[in-house]
Amino acid sequence: MTQQGITHNTASLQEASAKDKRWSKLKKYWYLVTLIVPAITIGSVLMAVQTGYGQWLWALAVVFWVVIPIVDFVFDEDPYNPTDEEQAQLLENSSYYKNILYAATVLQWVGLFAMTYAAVLGDFSWFNIVGAFLSVGAMHAVGLTMSHELGHKLNDKTQVIFAQVCSAVSGYAHFNIEHNKGHHKDVATPDDPASSRMGENIYKFAIRELPGAAKRGWTLEAERLKRQGRSVFSLHNELIQTSLITVAGYGAMVLLFGVEALPFLLLTAAYGWFQLTMANYIEHYGLMRQVGENGRFERCQPKHSWNTNFKASNLLTLHLQRHSDHHAHPTRPYQLLRDYADAPSLPQGYPAMMGMSLIPNAWRRIMDHRVVEWAEGDMTRVNMDPAHKDELFAKYHRAAEVAVDTSDSEGKAAAA
Amino acid sequence: MMAKYQCPDCGYIYDEHYGCEREGYNAGTLWSELPEDFPCPDCFVRDKPDFEKISEG
Numbered sequence: 001m002t003q004q005g006i007t008h009n010t011a012s013l014q015e016a017s018a019k020d021k022r023w024s025k026l027k028k029y030w031y032l033v034t035l036i037v038p039a040i041t042i043g044s045v046l047m048a049v050q051t052g053y054g055q056w057l058w059a060l061a062v063v064f065w066v067v068i069p070i071v072d073f074v075f076d077e078d079p080y081n082p083t084d085e086e087q088a089q090l091l092e093n094s095s096y097y098k099n100i101l102y103a104a105t106v107l108q109w110v111g112l113f114a115m116t117y118a119a120v121l122g123d124f125s126w127f128n129i130v131g132a133f134l135s136v137g138a139m140h141a142v143g144l145t146m147s148h149e150l151g152h153k154l155n156d157k158t159q160v161i162f163a164q165v166c167s168a169v170s171g172y173a174h175f176n177i178e179h180n181k182g183h184h185k186d187v188a189t190p191d192d193p194a195s196s197r198m199g200e201n202i203y204k205f206a207i208r209e210l211p212g213a214a215k216r217g218w219t220l221e222a223e224r225l226k227r228q229g230r231s232v233f234s235l236h237n238e239l240i241q242t243s244l245i246t247v248a249g250y251g252a253m254v255l256l257f258g259v260e261a262l263p264f265l266l267l268t269a270a271y272g273w274f275q276l277t278m279a280n281y282i283e284h285y286g287l288m289r290q291v292g293e294n295g296r297f298e299r300c301q302p303k304h305s306w307n308t309n310f311k312a313s314n315l316l317t318l319h320l321q322r323h324s325d326h327h328a329h330p331t332r333p334y335q336l337l338r339d340y341a342d343a344p345s346l347p348q349g350y351p352a353m354m355g356m357s358l359i360p361n362a363w364r365r366i367m368d369h370r371v372v373e374w375a376e377g378d379m380t381r382v383n384m385d386p387a388h389k390d391e392l393f394a395k396y397h398r399a400a401e402v403a404v405d406t407s408d409s410e411g412k413a414a415a416a
Numbered sequence: 417m418m419a420k421y422q423c424p425d426c427g428y429i430y431d432e433h434y435g436c437e438r439e440g441y442n443a444g445t446l447w448s449e450l451p452e453d454f455p456c457p458d459c460f461v462r463d464k465p466d467f468e469k470i471s472e473g
Contacts, residue, residue, distance in 0.1 A: 154438075154458045155428065184460050227440025300461060330459045331426040
């Protein structure tokens with residue numbers, strides 16, 4: 001019997017060195033970076049208003065897209081996995097880790113109010129309003145990561161409520177339901193709108209993922225309410241509850257700052273959703289679970305997620321980058337998630353890879369051969385975009401064997 | 417006395433006495449009355465056939 005998978009799999013984990021242990025102790029405080037994200041948003045508004053330099057509004061966008069990838073590059077990977085003993089301790093102190101997320105949720109709302117104020121009432125150039133837009137998008141990305149963490153803890157009402165309040169910041173009401181009940185069930189299969197297919201670029205994926213996930217979330221909630229004998233249009237509908245929090249918050253900002261706040265809020269929310277789309281895009285690209293003899297997809301295993309283990313982005317994403325462990329044990333708290341040495345691995349942290357995904361040619365150059373290697377050249381095992389299936393199959397299927405066969409026959413011909 | 421079943425991944429316990437109201441399964445709903453595709457209401461990565469019986473009814 002395992003509780004959240006804590007007591008097994010230790011054999012594959014690395015022994016902690018003294019240096020790792022020091023890092024593990026410090027890491028507890030580094031998790032406060034989750035609070036720093038909205039604090040940067042608030043601080044940048046204060047600085048912009050105080051100094052009149054609107055460039056400050058770019059601060060969080062620059063941190064997300066430039067500083068974190070550089071820090072990842074400099075400080076490299078995070079080798080530390082908690083031992084069994086430390087895992088028990090981390091669980092005992094779980095209120096500390098939860099409180100960070102509760103406080104950060106409140107700060108996310110304050111950050112959105114502050115930046116909307118600056119964008120609408122501040123006398124800043126369009127260039128710096130773009131900075132404000134990108135900074136709020138980056139804040140939403142971290143906010144949805146927090147909401148993701150909280151929303152998995154369905155046995156804890158406080159975390160579930162904060163997940164809704166946190167998803168409401170970017171108006172992404174269906175996220176928690178569709179993610180838990182839909183994505184985790186169908187992940188790495190062609191049925192999942194939130195698992196990207198090899199050959200599918202980020203923009204095509206977004207068109208499939210954004211409406212597909214919303215529809216699945218609504219359907220799943222309708223099914224739950226039907227079992228309860230309630231109308232889907234009731235206040236018991238969690239999508240409606242979360243949407244009402246968004247309407248209240250956004251409505252308050254429209255009242256306070258004027259109707260010009262609305263386009264800024266809606267555009268930044270949509271960009272926040274797209275940031276989540278980017279995360280979904282990179283997490284399972286091309287990976288596919290196989291159908292067993294019973295006609296069902298095999299259970300999701302560590303090999304069905306792309307991982308990356310850089311220190312800074314691990315902290316920023318609440319260990320979401322240790323994605324294999326997350327999918328193996330979705331209710332494991334973020335402070336316990338472990339790196340699997342033999343799981344599929346991305347060359348950079350999530351923020352850098354998300355940026356790379358925006359350039360489809362670069363993404364495919366980096367990733368397609370990794371997917372082929374993962375599938376050991378057997379393209380029947382790959383989740384492929386139907387529009388590119390024939391081309392990918394012709395190019396990669398058993399390509400290594402064909403090359404060996406060809407060189408063999410060439411060798412024989414030469415010998416003859 | 418009603419039976420209890422536990423999710424082998426996250427430890428969630430389905431107690432027939434309480435059912436799972438939040439997912440629409442009323443108190444007193446027997447394990448046998450749950451649909452075959454009933455997923456664990458906490459982790460959603462284990463289904464009814466994966467659960468282990470931990471207490472007899």
